[in-house]
Amino acid sequence: MSDERANGHDRPPTGAGSPAPRRSVDVGTLVEQAREGRPRAVARLISLVEGASPQLREVMAALAPLTGGAYVVGLTGSPGVGKSTSTSALVSAYRKAGRRVGVLAVDPSSPFSGGALLGDRVRMSEHASDPGVYIRSMATRGHLGGLAWAAPQAIRVLDAAGCDVILVETVGVGQSEVEIAAQADTSVVLLAPGMGDGIQAAKAGILEIGDVYVVNKADRDGADATARELNHMLGLGESRGPGDWRPPIVKTVAARGEGIDEVVDALDKHRAWMEEHSVLAARRRTRAAREIETIAVTALRARIGSLSGDQHLSALAARVTDGTADPYTAADELIAGLTGEQQ
Template sequence: MSRRQPDVPALVEAARAGQPRAVARLITLVENADPALREVMERLAPYTGNAHIIGLTGSPGVGKSTTTSALVGAMRARGLRVGVLAVDPSSPFSGGALLGDRIRLIDHALDDGVYMRSMASRGHLGGLSWATPQALRVLDAAGCDVIFLETVGVGQSEVEVAALADTTMVLLAPGMGDGIQAAKAGILEIGDVFVVNKADRDGVDVTMRDIRGMISLGERKEAGQWRPPVEKLVAEKGDGLADVVAALDKHWEWLQETGTLQQRRERRAAEEIEAIAVRTLRMRMGTLDGAGDLAALAEAVVAGEQDPYTAADRIVEHL
């Protein structure tokens, strides 16, 4: 972790000029929570806000990587610069968990207009809510027109990551009971575009019907509301790809026309600011003279001599 001090102005300039190594280096600074990040973000700020951030979620086995790869190809064919950020919220232990899954994206590995990066969540010190928006910010400022934010696994972390996207695409596959899974995990509420991949398999109609039924159940009737479309796709062959891209475009237009984009981004920025502030405060708690205090308070709580609220008050008072 201890490297020489990065030359931030040069790195930012190189990233802005489209040099993949500079982009990669900046995201590594994010992963390592490098102190230089403050200056990085200050310099990147004026160049952010262009990219359409598309979240991609779905259970293992639905073909997320193949679909991402197909979508990257479609966006590249339109001359757009594309970023792919894959986040693994299920692995607190290592940064390498995603390598196996990334093989599909090797098609695009030598394409200058595509940045790919996987990122493991780093414990709980701010976690996803802290690092992911900043990595997105780097890709955005580096000139990506579209960024795919892919998450592995299901559950609350996935919902959190999806909340960082402008458009959330939920990927399903026939015969996996995904409809029910989706409802359980609250994915229905977060999906802007639903895609049933592997649509050449048996059971595709049942899955389409299930998911449409659930959408109309949850539908809000007001005018101007977005009605999530459900598209069929065979990502491996590219069948249905144009429809999926059109659905993503349409949602992007809707976001802009209705002012929803601005609202979502302001809410996200507020959460990002809060996450950084909380991290700052946590670091102060840990480094406080302070560190000894916390240990002593914990000992008193274990002994039943003090309750955790009173102990927390003591910590907050010291900040």
């Protein structure tokens, strides 16, 4: 079910000024309801994540033992390649197989409200009434890399809520899409003929992050040439040994559902290969390490921000300005003050 109806007014304010105070929620009850598949509970949990609620730590602690079962697939590519259409087609394929599906569609932020523009959710409206599908649009809110800053925690919510597959569609900003590789078990890169995507892929580092490549809109002229060019570039850039995964190239016409079963088959094969070679567990540990680091750095940045009016920080800035200290030494002193370490 799309959270447009389920969420109601649960989305935190995104306009100027401080958010209105929220009443405390019963996290245990919300988690239990989310496990039962109640979309309103899932929506509320993700809203707590997006709003950086004071109860976020409690939410994550409650979800921790319930996660790890979902298969996370990231879809990325340049604007106009058909990411939303492909995502919708994949949802249909997975639902036919009886799998529960969660979708995080990362939209550009509105320059006025900061909220998501909801374009992806509109294009996937055919799944809105399906209780086995949960669709959430998330705003980037200025975060680079094609993802929303809250995406890792939102993935945890959908995982704990019992989704078998979570599809994460990036914002489609062109050459800053590679962050999805750090958040997904399998990364799908979409290209289309006639868009110069082969050159864009080489420039963006896309050739390093794709596990499955999809040439969508394959009914257009140039689709075969695009696939050949991509295959040639993958061959030039690869340094794979025997038994290593070689990303397949699948041609689709997502608007008509053509080639989608082949994409699902490629995804299943990649997951099986990762499990056989212990790659899946390693990727998830790397993802968890990155998430921990991000949380820690954010917390430190907040503590440093609280020192903006502090006399010690002002004194350090004055020393750097007049040349009696360099910025690295000043930064070391600042960190020592935050951590209590002696220099």
